[in-house]
Amino acid sequence: xxxxxxxxxxxxxxxxxxxxxxxxxxxxxxxxxxxxxxxxxxxxxxxxxxxxxxxxxxxxxxxxxxxxxxxxxxxxxxxxxxxxxxxxxxxxxxxxxxxxxxxxxxxxxxxxxxxxxxxxxxxxxxxxxxxxxxxxxxxxxxxxxxxxxxxxxxxxxxxxxxxxxxxxxxxxxxxxxxxxxxxxxxxxxxxxxxxxxxxxxxxxxxxxxxxxxxxxxxxxxxxxxxxxxxxxxxxxxxxxxxxxxxxxxxxxxxxxxxxxxxxxxxxxxxxxxxxxxxxxxxxxxxxxxxxxxxxxx
Numbered sequence: 001x002x003x004x005x006x007x008x009x010x011x012x013x014x015x016x017x018x019x020x021x022x023x024x025x026x027x028x029x030x031x032x033x034x035x036x037x038x039x040x041x042x043x044x045x046x047x048x049x050x051x052x053x054x055x056x057x058x059x060x061x062x063x064x065x066x067x068x069x070x071x072x073x074x075x076x077x078x079x080x081x082x083x084x085x086x087x088x089x090x091x092x093x094x095x096x097x098x099x100x101x102x103x104x105x106x107x108x109x110x111x112x113x114x115x116x117x118x119x120x121x122x123x124x125x126x127x128x129x130x131x132x133x134x135x136x137x138x139x140x141x142x143x144x145x146x147x148x149x150x151x152x153x154x155x156x157x158x159x160x161x162x163x164x165x166x167x168x169x170x171x172x173x174x175x176x177x178x179x180x181x182x183x184x185x186x187x188x189x190x191x192x193x194x195x196x197x198x199x200x201x202x203x204x205x206x207x208x209x210x211x212x213x214x215x216x217x218x219x220x221x222x223x224x225x226x227x228x229x230x231x232x233x234x235x236x237x238x239x240x241x242x243x244x245x246x247x248x249x250x251x252x253x254x255x256x257x258x259x260x261x262x263x264x265x266x267x268x269x270x271x272x273x274x275x276x277x278x279x280x281x282x283x284x285x286x287x288x289x290x291x292x293x294x295x296x297x
Contacts, residue, residue: 009133009248016129017138021145024124029057030089031121037099038106038118045117047157049106049185052126052165055098058276059090061246098276101293105161105185108296112189116159124149128168132244136175143172150180157181159188161293163204163275170209186215186274191296193224197272198264200282201238205274215274222296227268239263243277253281261285 016026025031034056041049090098109116124146130139150158158180160166172178184205199219205211212235219226231237242256261282264271271289273279283289 012247013130013133013135013138017135017142020125020127020130020142024146024149025053026125026129029053031123033089035118035121035123037102041106041116041118043117043120044153044155045115046154047114047116047159048153048155049109049116049118050126050158050160050165051102051123052128052160052162052168053123054162054165055101055276056095057090058098058280059094061277061280097294101291102161104297105293108189108191108293109159109185114159114188116157119153126165126168128164129247131168131171132164133247139168140172140175143176143178147172147176147178147180155180157183160184162277163202163209164277167204167208184209184211186211186218186292190218191222193219193222193296195270195295196225196227196268197270197290197295198227198229198268199233199272200241200260200264200278201233201235202273202275202278203238203240206235206238219272219292224272224295226272229267232263232267241275241278241281243275243281246281254284257281258285 019026019028031053034053035051037056089095127139127142127146130136130142158169160169160182161184163184166182166184169178169180169182173182186205199216201212201215205215216226228234239260240256241260242253244253245256246253261271262285264282265286269288271282271286272292272295273282273289274292276291279289279291
């Protein structure tokens with residue numbers, strides 16, 4: 001990595017970290033808008049569903065990733081940066097899809113007799129972007145702030161919806177005194193489904209959290225048929241969508257996504273994902289792509 005790229009990344013890190021420590025957000029977003037996907041859940045509670053805004057903002061992350069290098073090269077006033085939350089938003093169909101996914105997860109959790117609340121626009125971001133970019137010192141510092149926030153709300157269990165949030169909170173358990181119970185929704189539910197798909201696994205679910213077998217067991221029992229190929233979909237050989245690389249190089253990230261999509265489509269034209277970032281990275285190259293939470297009940 002050349003010095004110019006390194007300096008740009010460090011400036012972006014500082015910008016993201018400062019935003020997190022000030023507002024619990026990596027960049028300005030309209031929290032009321034993104035938390036409006038439900039009004040039926042109780043506010044707070046000792047168990048909460050935790051979106052970390054990942055499904056809601058996944059469609060604009062690439063826009064911010066392209067914007068960050070430009071911002072980091074000039075001194076943009078915070079007031080002007082704050083206006084971006086009104087200018088950079090997902091399309092109507094995209095936000096409708098993300099809201100539908102989260103509501104379906106809520107319905108399935110409730111059908112499995114799991115009760116929980118929601119923090120609505122008080123919800124903070126997990127800090128996953130710091131962890132996955134290798135800024136561990138900053139991630140731990142923000143993690144302590146996040147821990148204090150959850151403890152102050154009396155939260156004892158967090159139900160996560162995506163692999164990046166789940167991994168970030170579970171990693172905090174090994175790094176700081178974070179003793180809140182963290183469960184991903186897939187771990188907690190049984191579900192029904194139909195259709196035939198090839199799975200693109202989240203690297204974090206498959207390897208970091210060792211959920212590869214659990215996910216397949218639950219999907220197979222649901223009625224969904226999975227097409228597999230050892231060189232493409234096994235735990236050992238399955239590859240990344242390229243999403244985490246986009247903060248460093250959008251072009252390289254897109255090329256990895258294209259190559260991954262080609263391999264998946266040789267197995268089945270219907271691709272199943274379990275991560276909003278995998279969806280965003282692969283969907284330009286895959287016509288028939290669904291999130292697990294879109295095809296189960």
